[in-house]
Amino acid sequence: MADMPKSVDIREEGPREGFQIEKNIIPTERKVQFINALAGTGLKHIQTVSFVDPRRVPNMADAEEVVKGIVPKEGIKFTGLWLNDKGLERAIATKKLTIEGGISLSASNAFLKRNQNVSIDELIARLPTTIAKYKEHGIELEGGLISAAFGCNFEGDIPVERVVELTGTLIKLARDNGMPFKRLTLADTMGWATPASIKRVVDAVWSRFPDLDLVLHLHDTRGMGIANAYAGLQMGVRRYDAAVAGLGGCPFAGHKGAAGNVCTEDLVFMCQEMGIETHLDLDKLIDCANMAEDVVGHPLPGSVMKGGNLAKLRAAASQAAKA
């Protein structure tokens, strides 16, 4: 097992993951207000919107308007998500977002079949065209993502060897097309991971590709999010996707509760309490989490936003002891 990292980088996904699933239309100005508040917490990377079909995702119909409202801040990357060329062109046209080229695969054929009606092999065959598109726009490839890397509701367990093989495929595709491939996100898309499987998959990928910069994208569907992040820390993983207040989740899966991304401020709390540098202001993140509940108009699953930051209790206890 590796040493725990001295610091972590957290990419905030709340505005994109959180708002896209809400049934009620959230006013553009509230989305903007939330994103600008997040930019005051120390976060260096905020995924703000997705450029997708507004008929399928009504709350992203105002993506361009939201981006217009963002107040640029030095050192912060505001990004967007796209799933096709049209989306990429919309993102570029904002002239405001940081465009990070990525190539994605899924480890589950059954998931792909169901969602995009393609196989893994068909998806692989399309990737050179994606890379060519990036080249055409002068966009560098940052890396890629493998979804359903820890299991799939429709296919069951995913063999670790498949994740390693797909990682190799992504790296080779990038290199064959004259692009670097530095970073790989392993996504627990449907909340199948446990600390044991996080360690198994991370270990297998890093054993084969030790220089790869790994990111964990964790969902808290079965309550394992923070424990899985801890397992990632124990393996030396220092990059995590997260969402303030645990925003997000899949309203189509028949879940009655939220099952969004691992909660940013809960993850930050754990890191800070264990002496891992986050460069983030926990109290400001808690303020953002409370704002998020207000914006979506219903309770969100974050815990530290309810339990509170221990720093304040420590300070009060120390005052009381002196009195």
Next chain:
Amino acid sequence: MADMPKSVDIREEGPREGFQIEKNIIPTERKVQFINALAGTGLKHIQTVSFVDPRRVPNMADAEEVVKGIVPKEGIKFTGLWLNDKGLERAIATKKLTIEGGISLSASNAFLKRNQNVSIDELIARLPTTIAKYKEHGIELEGGLISAAFGCNFEGDIPVERVVELTGTLIKLARDNGMPFKRLTLADTMGWATPASIKRVVDAVWSRFPDLDLVLHLHDTRGMGIANAYAGLQMGVRRYDAAVAGLGGCPFAGHKGAAGNVCTEDLVFMCQEMGIETHLDLDKLIDCANMAEDVVGHPLPGSVMKGGNLAKLRAAASQAAKA
């Protein structure tokens, strides 16, 4: 670090931890129905009621009636909680509960001062009387508990050395009074623990008292419950208190969300997925968690009850693959 245990023992605290904090009076027959359902899940130890002042805890006013309704089952210990002689005598008078003698201390003077208006030393001075009372009733001492072992809202961080010292005090007190002391529960009463502090405290206590049977009583106040249990497993701890659906929590702390015990079925899910034997039926536990929500009449924080057991998805995926 020790090896992960091959199996774990979970003590269910839901009926006691969960119902005592509800403002609405829950009908006796519903409490009984819930406890009897829990007895069908494989749980071997269910804490059912507390014998306390009904003016302070109205939902425990019917403790004796609840116990009357429990259907005894071979191999299952039904227990109760008491805080004084009167409570102990009420528990004994049921002639139905297993009476486990225990001696408790808190690691926080400030917490004790606030809650019972005593100091740690005053509490220690009272323990020989408690042990004498057990002897008088022919009750064997099982062990003890240290509350606020990982931190305290009113005192702040708790030095690890103090927890080790208090453990020694409890063991010595038991032995000086001719009683065994086999088991120690370390309680994270106010949700201060992180995986790092779980490891620090468990390591310190076991380094000094390697034969002690350790139990972790974890609260999920700041979302660390499952990660803390995982840290306990990594240290080799095989006993956990937990509450179905995450029942429990402290309505007096100004929390807007539940902050109960670590959730039984989420913990069981993690163990089962990692190959640790629980001897529990996860689907039946999920049924109990849904029943708990119905009984208390509001949502509860458990995750697997919403996200679902992977065993069913695996079976369906396997069927689909064959078709």
